[in-house]
Amino acid sequence: EESSPYKTCLTHGLVLDPQRKKMSKKLGNAVAPEEVWSKYGADIxxxxxxxxxxxxxxxxxxxxLSPVVDVYRKIRNSFRFMLGxxxxxxxxxxxVSYGELGELDKYLMxxxxxxxxxxxxxxxxxxxFRVYHMIHNFCVSALSQFYFDIMKDVLYTFAPDSKERRGAQTVLHxxxxxxxxxxxxxxxxxxxEAWLSFPLGRPEKSVFLSEMPRPEPSLQDEGLASRWDRLVEVRxxxxxxxxxxREKxxxxxxLESRLVLYSEDDNVKNLLKKHADLLDQLFIVSGVELSNSKGDLGEGSYAGEKVDLLVSVQKARGEKxxxxxxxxxxxxxxxxxxxxCEKCVRAIRETQTNTNGR
Structure with a gap:
């Protein structure tokens, strides 16, 4: 029986020069692939x-190629940060089990x-091209500008074996x-290269011996995600x-600032109250106060454009x-x-206790 020797046939267009002219040796505008990978690397x-x-x-x-090189660096640097x-x-x-992770960790998952x-x-x-944009956007928006930025304090200053740090490491892994x-x-x-650089073991010897990941329904929480999407808007x-x-x-x-926040929107108020203990970490500041009176904010407060929110930026209290x-x-x-500070004293004492107990 006659049949095609393949299941799918994928066709593509021609690769032209920057002026969209056909490449040819006669015109001198041909670029050999080895010229590119010897300069930039095959992955570029x-x-x-x-x-x-x-x-x-x-x-x-x-x-x-120039913008692609920048995207490559973003992806590679994300790998390096997580490996490090x-x-x-x-x-x-x-x-750390999913149930013991913090809300920010669960949101990223x-x-x-x-x-x-x-x-x-x-x-x-x-x-x-959709994969290209998805992975780049995730590395920039979800990781570099959000999760990495917020969790550096946990990763760098909390006790090595604290649940918060091990939870963040679980998520990074x-x-x-x-x-x-x-x-x-x-x-x-x-x-x-990244797969072989896992510090304490990896599931398979090569990434190409592993399976393409599948979404885990148990790690999806629409209610939590909805709340945190709103918190990101506040942030x-x-x-x-x-x-x-800073401009002023x-x-x-x-970190030199403390914030006083006020909102007349009950939904925003309740959201901020529910996550009050996380706000200084989320905003990466040295203190956050939720006010019930607009008068507590003083002049020069910033009024949110997309969220009903007044923000007063003030000098942080205490010492650095x-x-x-x-x-x-x-x-x-x-x-x-x-x-x-007291938080760092606790981290040092916890580290000393864990070290002495080994």
Whole structure:
């Protein structure tokens, strides 16, 4: 019986020069692939092909590769950050169960499941440019500008074996294993390098012996995600207020500030009250106060554009902790640690206790 020797046939357009003219040796505008990978590396070339709509003709040149190089660095740096922060994490010993993770950790895991679902759909329909944009956006928006930024304090200043730090490492481990596998069909060499760099073991010897990740319904929480999507909107407004305070020379960096927040929207009020203990961490400031009176904010408060919110940026109270750099009135209360805050004193004592107990 006659039949095609393949299940699917995928066609693509021609690769043209930057002026969209046909490449030829006669015109002197031909670019050999080895010229590109000897200068940029093979993964940059692969990443460029994944970024374009291959169903039509594609213009190609150095100016087209420049933005792709920047995207590659973002993805690679995300891998490096995660690898660097799980250096002492053993998944068999230190894993924190999903139920014990913080809400921020669970929120990122929810977003990761959505990425897996959409990336698999894009791969299966050969929409590689969608995978390119999804992974880049996740690395920038969900990781670098959000989770990494917020969790640095936990990763760097909490006791090594604290539940918060081990929980963050659990999330970084899981995000990294997913991202490396999702990206491997495109950035083959980089992903294999990252896979072989796992500090304390990996499931398979090669990323190409592992399976493409599948979304886990148990790690999705629409209610939590809805709340945190709203918190992210609040955070965006706060970041604008902090930037304006910097422009006015009121503060140097966000840790030099404390915030007073006020809203007439009951939903926003309840949301902020529910997460009051997390707000200084979420906004990366040295204190947050929720006010019931607009008069407590004073003049010059920032009014949110998308959220009913007034933000007053004020100088932080207390002294600067030499360990975590946050300002606190508890700095110096412990005689043996005169230059650090109460939170850091607890972390040091917990570390000492755990070390002595081994």
């Amino acid at each position: 070339l692969r990443l460029w092909f994944s970024s374009v709509d291959y169903t039509s003709d594609m213009g190609f040149g150095d100016e087209m 922060n799980i250096y002492d994490y053993d998944d068999k010993k230190h894993r 929810h977003k990761l499941q959505l990425l897996i679902l959409k990336a698999r759909e894009a791969y299966e329909s050969f929409k590689f 899981d995000v990294l294993t997913v991202l490396v596998r999702l990206t491997a069909p495109i950035l083959s060499f980089t992903c294999e 965006d407004e706060v970041l604008v207020a902090l930037e304006r305070a 020379k009121m503060i140097g960096n966000a 902790c030499q360990r975590c750099w946050m300002y606190s009135t508890s700095v110096g209360l412990a005689e043996e640690f005169p230059h650090i």
